[in-house]
Amino acid sequence: MTIGLQTIKPIEVSRLIGEVETLKNAGYRLAAISCVKVGEVFEINYSFDKEYELENLRITVTGDTEVPSITGMYWGAFVYENEMHDLFGIQVRGMNIDFKGTFIRTAIKYPFSVTTAKGEKP
Amino acid sequence: MTKQIVVPFGPQHPVLPEPIHLDLVLEDERVVDVIPSIGYIHRGFEKLVEKREFTEYTYVAERTCGICSFIHGMTYCVGIEQIMKIDVPERAQYLRTIWSEYSRLHSHLLWLGLFADSFGFENLFMNAWRIRERVLDVFEQTTGGRVIQGSCKIGGVRRDITNEKLDEMAKGLDVLDREMQELTNVFLHDATVKHRLRNVGIISRNDAYMTGAVGPTARGSGVAIDMRKLGYGAYGKLNFQMVTDSCGDCYSRCLVRSKELFASTDLIRQAIKKIPDGPVDVKVTGAPDGEYFTRAEQPRGELVHYIKGNGTKFLVRSRIRTPTLTNIPPLIKMLQGCELADVPVIVLSIDPCISCTER
Numbered sequence: 356m357t358i359g360l361q362t363i364k365p366i367e368v369s370r371l372i373g374e375v376e377t378l379k380n381a382g383y384r385l386a387a388i389s390c391v392k393v394g395e396v397f398e399i400n401y402s403f404d405k406e407y408e409l410e411n412l413r414i415t416v417t418g419d420t421e422v423p424s425i426t427g428m429y430w431g432a433f434v435y436e437n438e439m440h441d442l443f444g445i446q447v448r449g450m451n452i453d454f455k456g457t458f459i460r461t462a463i464k465y466p467f468s469v470t471t472a473k474g475e476k477p
Numbered sequence: 478m479t480k481q482i483v484v485p486f487g488p489q490h491p492v493l494p495e496p497i498h499l500d501l502v503l504e505d506e507r508v509v510d511v512i513p514s515i516g517y518i519h520r521g522f523e524k525l526v527e528k529r530e531f532t533e534y535t536y537v538a539e540r541t542c543g544i545c546s547f548i549h550g551m552t553y554c555v556g557i558e559q560i561m562k563i564d565v566p567e568r569a570q571y572l573r574t575i576w577s578e579y580s581r582l583h584s585h586l587l588w589l590g591l592f593a594d595s596f597g598f599e600n601l602f603m604n605a606w607r608i609r610e611r612v613l614d615v616f617e618q619t620t621g622g623r624v625i626q627g628s629c630k631i632g633g634v635r636r637d638i639t640n641e642k643l644d645e646m647a648k649g650l651d652v653l654d655r656e657m658q659e660l661t662n663v664f665l666h667d668a669t670v671k672h673r674l675r676n677v678g679i680i681s682r683n684d685a686y687m688t689g690a691v692g693p694t695a696r697g698s699g700v701a702i703d704m705r706k707l708g709y710g711a712y713g714k715l716n717f718q719m720v721t722d723s724c725g726d727c728y729s730r731c732l733v734r735s736k737e738l739f740a741s742t743d744l745i746r747q748a749i750k751k752i753p754d755g756p757v758d759v760k761v762t763g764a765p766d767g768e769y770f771t772r773a774e775q776p777r778g779e780l781v782h783y784i785k786g787n788g789t790k791f792l793v794r795s796r797i798r799t800p801t802l803t804n805i806p807p808l809i810k811m812l813q814g815c816e817l818a819d820v821p822v823i824v825l826s827i828d829p830c831i832s833c834t835e836r
Contacts, residue, residue, distance in 0.1 A: 359707045359772065361769075361770055363768075384686055384687065384689060385689050386689075386772075386779065386781060386798075386803075387770075387781045387783070387796075387798040387803070389781075389783045389794075389796040389798070390796075391783075391785055391793065391794040391796070392794075393793065400770075400783065402770060402781070402783075404702075407704075407706060407707055409770055409772070411770070429687065429688075429689070430687065430688055430806060431687075431688040431689040431803065431805075431806025431807070432689075433806070434802055434803070434805055434806060438802075441516070452512065454514070457514070457516070458514070458515065458516055459515065459516035459519050460516040460517065460519065461516075461519060461521070466521060466524060467523070467524060470527065470793075
């Protein structure tokens with residue numbers, strides 16, 4: 356049984372702002388932004404909810420890509436964007452509140468940018 | 478132009494059991510802006526998926542929070558079960574729902590006590606925590622743990638509750654309801670309490686929705702979202718009315734949590750009546766290969782666990798988005814324009830759990 360509808364739509368970074376604006380105009384709320392290191396690239400999932408349906412926009416970026424901030428449309432997104440910067444080292448351009456790496460204080464810089472998964476079969 | 482000064486609030490403050498820092502920009506006694514700061518105790522739990530097998534990680538996920546620990550473990554398990562297409566036995570789904578609602582009772586009673594303490598009503602604080610002991614006793618009797626239950630696992634639950642014990646729990650709910658009624662009468666009808674909470678820390682429905690408010694913080698502003706409506710566990714088979722209020726102030730958030738106590742006891746009663754006999758777990762083989770966004774309703778609001786596996790026994794990613802993290806932007810909106818003396822009450826009104834946030 357699948358609990359609630361959820362879709363993942365891969366998009367180019369250049370289309371991010373336009374897609375987010377469309378969702379905002381359609382009445383979606385921002386549920387989360389999740390970053391994942393997959394091999395040498397990062398997958399960033401922007402999750403939006405409307406009436407219990409989860410719509411995810413996915414961009415795939417390299418470590419040196421600058422990602423545009425969506426705080427112009429979703430004011431509260433700064434918590435996710437600062438977190439993404441502090442844990443993964445993703446550069447976000449144009450945040451409304453930019454903590455410049457001090458939102459989450461970690462002993463190791465960008466601790467989630469390196470994967471040490473063992474990858475063993477069960 | 479009035480001179481602006483910055484007053485630091487936290488990370489150590491009498492109303493804050495855990496560290497969060499707010500830079501309050503003041504003009505006289507009025508807060509005009511707020512800059513939040515977290516990250517004092519970030520534990521990096523999410524990174525542990527690389528070193529713990531996906532079956533062991535259930536117990537790591539549970540330790541994200543010391544209050545709604547069961548719901549964290551369950552949400553993680555549901556995510557893995559969805560990826561691996563595991564059909565969890567119905568009895569286990571009901572038991573998960575019962576323990577989830579006891580977690581909500583535990584959390585809301587704890588919060589009511591802390592909230593009373595924040596506005597200086599210490600006797601009320603002690604009463605709330607005295608009643609909460611009854612809930613912790615049930616946890617201890619049914620799982621062996623008062624704070625960390627360790628009873629949820631991938632494919633079901635690790636312990637059953639006998640039908641005799643379930644009947645006893647149902648009788649205990651009557652006592653609990655009576656005591657909670659006396660307690661919430663003070664919160665909702667006492668003139669002093671009402672005066673302290675009404676029209677304080679207001680956030681409009683639109684601001685709450687667009688800044689990402691969840692749980693009682695959203696429902697107190699009339700935003701009707703509750704992830705239990707997704708129907709996970711046994712919620713799809715039980716009836717419950719979502720509690721909302723429209724004023725968006727501290728009193729509304731208190732009212733929503735107070736009424737949710739009785740919604741929880743009602744859900745537990747329904748679950749006890751309907752729980753079928755049968756097994757409580759299924760054998761799990763293989764490893765998760767895929768991804769899933771699981772959402773559940775914690776006492777503080779919508780919880781998101783994003784899980785990604787690659788067919789090995791170690792996950793690629795477990796991302797935990799806790800309700801307090803997303804309730805920080807609405808908190809800033811509530812604080813803008815308030816009086817300095819109201820800040821502690823407003824901060825407590827979102828029921829901040831920094832331990833969750835610093836997973």
